Amino acid sequence: MPGFFFSHNNMTELNGQEDCKLVEGKVHKKKQKAFGADLKSYLKCMVPHIESGTKTSNSRNVMLSAEEVIQWSQSLEKLLASQSGQGVFREFLKSEFSEENIEFWLACEDYKKTKSDHLHGKAERIYEEFVQSDAIKQINIDYQMREATAKKAQEPTHTSFDEAQKTVYILMERDSYPRFLKSKSYLNLLNQLQINTSK
Numbered sequence: 001m002p003g004f005f006f007s008h009n010n011m012t013e014l015n016g017q018e019d020c021k022l023v024e025g026k027v028h029k030k031k032q033k034a035f036g037a038d039l040k041s042y043l044k045c046m047v048p049h050i051e052s053g054t055k056t057s058n059s060r061n062v063m064l065s066a067e068e069v070i071q072w073s074q075s076l077e078k079l080l081a082s083q084s085g086q087g088v089f090r091e092f093l094k095s096e097f098s099e100e101n102i103e104f105w106l107a108c109e110d111y112k113k114t115k116s117d118h119l120h121g122k123a124e125r126i127y128e129e130f131v132q133s134d135a136i137k138q139i140n141i142d143y144q145m146r147e148a149t150a151k152k153a154q155e156p157t158h159t160s161f162d163e164a165q166k167t168v169y170i171l172m173e174r175d176s177y178p179r180f181l182k183s184k185s186y187l188n189l190l191n192q193l194q195i196n197t198s199k
Contacts, residue, residue: 066193100137123156
C-alpha cells in the first residue's frame with residue numbers, strides 16, 4: 001500500500017533524499033490515523049457507493065438510499081436480501097465476534113444453488129468450516145443438530161444444511177439483529193444518507 005504514495009518519477013528523485021522520505025512518512029502516518037478515525041469514513045469504506053450520496057438521479061439505482069436502509073429495519077429477511085445490507089450487518093457481527101453466523105447462512109444460500117455433482121465437495125467444506133465440533137468458525141447449534149447435520153453432509157442433498165441454517169437465522173433474528181438496529185453503525189449510516197438526500 002505505501003507504494004501508492006509515490007509516482008514512478010518520484011521514486012528516482014527520492015532515492016537518497018532522507019528528508020523527503022521523512023515527509024512522506026509523516027503524511028502516511030496522518031493518513032493512517034485519519035483512516036477509520038470517524039465513523040463516516042469507516043462506513044464509506046464498508047459501503048463504497050455511499051460516498052457520493054444520492055445527488056445524481058442517474059446513478060441512484062447503484063447507490064445506497066435512505067429508503068433501502070430503512071427497509072432493513074422491517075425484517076432480517078429484508079436486510080439479508082440486500083447486498084449492501086449483508087455487508088453492513090457482517091461488519092457489525094465482526095464487531096461482536098459472531099460473523100460466523102452470517103458467513104454460514106450465506107454459505108448455505110450458495111450451497112442450495114450448487115449443481116448436484118459439486119454438492120459433496122461444498123458440503124464437506126461447509127461442515128469442516130462451520131459445523132464440526134472443532135471448526136474454526138463453529139456455529140452455535142446443539143449436539144443433536146450437529147450430529148444430524150454431520151450425517152446429512154455425508155450423503156449431501158440440496159437440503160442438507162436447512163435445519164442448521166434455520167437455527168442460525170433464528171439466532172441472528174432474535175439476538176444480533178435487534179442490537180444491530182440500535183447500533184451506532186446502523187443509525188449513523190441511516191442518518192448520513194438522510195442528510196445526503198435532503199441536500
